[in-house]
Amino acid sequence: MSELVESIRERYLFTLDKIAGAARSVGRSPESVKLVVVTKTQTLEVVQAAIEAGVTILGENYPEEGVRKIQSLTGNSAVEWHMIGHVQSRKAGLVAQHFNLMHSLDSLKLANRLDRFCEEAGRTLPVLLEINVGGEESKSGWPGWDETRWPDLLDDVNGLLALPHLELRGLMAMPPLGETAEFSRPFFQRLRRLQEFLMKQFPQAKWSELSMGTSMDYEAAVQEGATLVRVGTAIVGPRQYKTEV
Numbered sequence: 001m002s003e004l005v006e007s008i009r010e011r012y013l014f015t016l017d018k019i020a021g022a023a024r025s026v027g028r029s030p031e032s033v034k035l036v037v038v039t040k041t042q043t044l045e046v047v048q049a050a051i052e053a054g055v056t057i058l059g060e061n062y063p064e065e066g067v068r069k070i071q072s073l074t075g076n077s078a079v080e081w082h083m084i085g086h087v088q089s090r091k092a093g094l095v096a097q098h099f100n101l102m103h104s105l106d107s108l109k110l111a112n113r114l115d116r117f118c119e120e121a122g123r124t125l126p127v128l129l130e131i132n133v134g135g136e137e138s139k140s141g142w143p144g145w146d147e148t149r150w151p152d153l154l155d156d157v158n159g160l161l162a163l164p165h166l167e168l169r170g171l172m173a174m175p176p177l178g179e180t181a182e183f184s185r186p187f188f189q190r191l192r193r194l195q196e197f198l199m200k201q202f203p204q205a206k207w208s209e210l211s212m213g214t215s216m217d218y219e220a221a222v223q224e225g226a227t228l229v230r231v232g233t234a235i236v237g238p239r240q241y242k243t244e245v
């Protein structure tokens with residue numbers, strides 16, 4: 001095993017262990033949480049090493065970068081690729097063709113385009129609705145910070161459920177950046193309450209997935225009900241903004 005693989009493996013196993021501990025601390029089964037290792041801006045070498053280290057779900061933020069990696073690593077059919085970043089409508093085709101789960105669906109317009117591309121590609125794409133839980137203007141997603149306005153979301157959800165090639169699976173959020181995990185916790189709790197609200201409104205749909213928690217706060221997210229955590233730097237190290245991938 002190379003040094004790179006070794007160090008990623010160590011941090012990956014450490015993170016899985018923390019996730020299991022957080023799950024057990026609230027009476028959840030560790031198997032109910034999946035770890036998405038976020039490799040945006042990381043080189044192909046790092047992604048390859050992560051796969052060798054045993055990582056099975058990779059998260060990417062930029063469609064072109066993600067597709068380049070997917071196509072370079074086609075021998076690893078057991079690996080799942082998740083899109084977790086904002087996707088412009090004109091990139092929808094790349095996501096529809098190449099990704100296994102879209103965490104960051106943030107508008108009905110994008111949903112319509114994804115649905116059309118999925119139809120062309122002859123597949124169904126599982127999606128999560130991204131919710132803006134903190135009211136920050138810089139964040140995309142459906143407005144979810146004001147709980148009295150949740151009923152405003154229902155029309156769009158109806159529209160999404162009518163799209164035959166998208167399969168709604170739950171919600172995703174990226175809370176405002178804080179210094180501590182405890183700062184994030186109330187935002188995680190809000191996402192969970194919104195999930196319960198939507199379950200009551202649309203019992204026919206599947207709302208079971210909650211994608212929340214990053215390197216700094218994934219344990220709090222698991223305690224609050226996350227089924228998918230998205231961890232980058234804690235496992236693969238700092239992002240490589242200047243490197244060509």
Ligand SMILES: *Cc1c(COP(=O)(O)O)cnc(C)c1O
Binds near residue numbers: 232
């Ligand atoms: C980059 C990113 C992550 C991972 O963040 P880390 O701090 O590196 O763990 C998680 N979710 C989203 C949406 C991201 O863009």
